[in-house]
Amino acid sequence: MSRTRIGNSLLLLLLAGAALALARWQTAPWWQGAPGSTRVLLALLVALAFGGVCVLCLRRPRIATDTDSGILLLWGSQTGFAMQLAEQGAAALKQAGLAAHAMPLEAADAALLRAHRRVLLIASTTGEGDCPDHAAGFLPGLQNQTLAGVEYAVLALGDSRYQQFCAYGKQLDEAMRAAGASVLFARIEVDAGNPKALAAWQHQLSCLAGDAELAAPLLPEYQAWRLQARHCLNPGSVGDAAWQISLTREAMHWQAGDVAVIAPRNAPERVRTWLAATGLMADAAQQAALAAARLPDPQQVVGQNLEEIIAQLVPLPMREYSIASIPAEGELRLLVRQTFDQQGQLGLGSGWLSTYAEVGSDIWLRVRSNPAFHAPGADTPMILIGSGTGIAGLRAHLAARAELGAHRNWLLFGEREKAHDFHFRAELEHWQQAGIITHLDTAFSRDSATRRYVQHVLAEQAERLREWVAQGAVIYVCGSLERMAPAVDAVILQTLGKPLHDQLQAEGRYRREVY
Template sequence: MVWASQTGFARQLAGHTAQSLRDGGCRVRLRALDQVDAALLAGTRKALFIASTTGEGDPPDHALAFLGQVMRQAPALPDLQYAVLALGDRSYADYCAFGHRLDDWLRRQGAQPLFDTVEVDNADPAALRHWQQLLAQFGDGSIQADWSTPDYQPWVLQARTRSNPGSVGGPVFQLCLQPADGELPVWQAGDIAEIGPRHAPATVEQWMRAHALDTQATLADGRLLRERLATARLPDTLDGNAPEAIAAALQPLPHREYSIASLPSENHLRLLLRRQSHPDGTPGLASGWLCDHAAIGARIDLRLRSNPNFHPPAGDAPLVLIGNGTGIAGLRAHLRARIDAGARRNWLLFGERNHAHDFHFGEELEQWRRNGWIEHLDAVFSRDGGPHRYVQDALAAQAARLRRWVDDGATVLVCGSLQGMAPAVDAVIAQALGSQCKEQLVMQRRYRRDVY
């Protein structure tokens, strides 16, 4: 069971898959793709791969070693049977590209697919259930309990403030949340908050009226049907109007992921998110719920997901943080962790539109700089007409400093926009350090990204 993961989700699914196979009587070896070599593949009879796609159809960063060292060897694999679960987001042009690239390569080496590649769009639970059903051909053939069912914990929205009033960009909000039971769980800088979104109450009531349903209809457990509908995909058609039958057929809404901007030591969980809008101007599902519809004091369905690929580096070696827009959320958590650890050699490069409106956490960051917790702070604003328009321009202008920091053992973390910023920063790093040095940083886990 092999995984290639950028944010930790593929790794999580690989663990679930391995456990399902073991429960069915199979012996399973679980490996990251960078732990797989040609000899291991040649000696394996059955292999399952769960592969994420990042960037512009790119493999996860840690998978580059496999591409460079194994795929270039082109070993013959006539005895290998395999299957691929490809994770992606259909809104991007290169949907599931790395999973398909891996599948194509295995076929060219003579390996035999057990079944067609299974594509998963944005953690679609139906696709994951299909993958789980296909696993029934292994072991004793039993299908294990569904491990894609949401398991959210109840949190409470304590506060919500607009972070960029007057901005020409989309509204950005800071949210402060607390667990409903009062006990704050543990997480690290770089971890993810998975939010279970809800439809606006007016949306649910409108849908129920359109299908001639009583808006006060109740279920056997005493809950209102509309409460169950709020967290589910609203179907286009119904087979009858019995509340219990409707509820039983509902599929949960897909979760949304947000970088956590705070640490448990701050006694709350803080998010920074931009309200997304559809072409007709209506807000996106999750951002609309969190920014517009959820009242202060409302329940928020939330679960934490560890994101080891973006956890802080060990020790107090130099740290370069690069990001734009709401990507500053994850970077702020890293800076807070560095302050807690007493590590002062931090360099932050951040880009947004206007200094006056879009410098998220700006006063706090400037205070940290004055107090010596940020050694260099390069904030650039594309609409202000400064010498550098984008964060990649500021990085290119400081190429000599980047080389010095890398020579001193720095780790580089990038968080923010997949379109524009991340590939442009990657190109600057390759130009400043050389492609070979950049690849070495990736292999050493000293250059990592959390982009979306």
């Protein structure tokens, strides 16, 4: 029960107590003659009506007034996670009786922030400290502005594998503070979807709602998907192995552009090694708990029993992958590049999917909607640019376009060697022959003495780029943020000019899913 309802209930009890106390002062008869049955009935009806009004007042949601614009939740999202949290948070606050609404960062300015009593900023950091593409203009818009009287809090989403962990969330925090806004509660940083950090955020939302129990969960639950098959797509390549992962379940729903969020597990051998180092024994359930968590240093848990250790474990971070297929194909496909840590051990997500999980076993996964990378209408031409495993998200779009019979698609793809790294080659060439792909341009950097990348191919086709954009085409880029994406962006900027480049971004006609 919220504080408001508790206060209203106490007030009614106080009034009832006052009425009883006043009644004891009455020494003379209440009436000279007993009222008739009609008057008694009317009095009872009035009392019941009054009680009903009181109940409605207690249950009625709080309504915002002109002087209270409610809570504003602003999101900056590259793959849809921050947007999802903002929208679910706004829905939960509304159900608790507060006025709340969510919108992207670029839709807000200092005047809008000043019009709200409280502002919650939920933002992800991409690459090495960068903001989501759509939010690039928000911080510059706060310069030389005052936000005195505004209260705010920041939920910063990031991945501690990167040096600039949660950098953009920290920048938002500093900018709001510098503009004179007051802190509602300390910044919460979420490392790769850490459930404990998200639970702390939900607790703060509950406090804002007067300690109400929020009805809307922050995240959907993971579901069990069967690991149907996997195989390496680039044997013999000079690059790291790229594996196609096929997953199935009875009910499959997603759109091209959506993201698969995986809950990885420690390799069984790693769990056995840890148990041997601690000298502890574990049953099947305890081993499953250890497999899903970050294992502490054995020296730090000396003297503790296994139940105590498990109670303190931190879940493993989630891993995100672009979905490479559509539901009509009967499977959820991923394209996963094996990565290695400084000790030469396989990466957490790539190792689990490509090596350690047994074919036929369950993979815990949830599909996250990513509207920022959903396709336009079938009549809109698409320019799809990707490198490496970035072809995964683009392949899903092409499969969806083929199902719709949408034929104006231009694919530019770059990798190392044509003989080994032309992922999905047979399907792409089939779609080209069928007219689904109008143009298929490739760049394989190791096939010539002069390194040639996808941005070079795009620059060579500058005239076609201008023509397609003039005809209403959208540009979708998927792949490496560190190398490919900035180089492609530079070509687009040089070819189209900054005004048109910025206009395409503002209109949602230039979108990126980069990592």
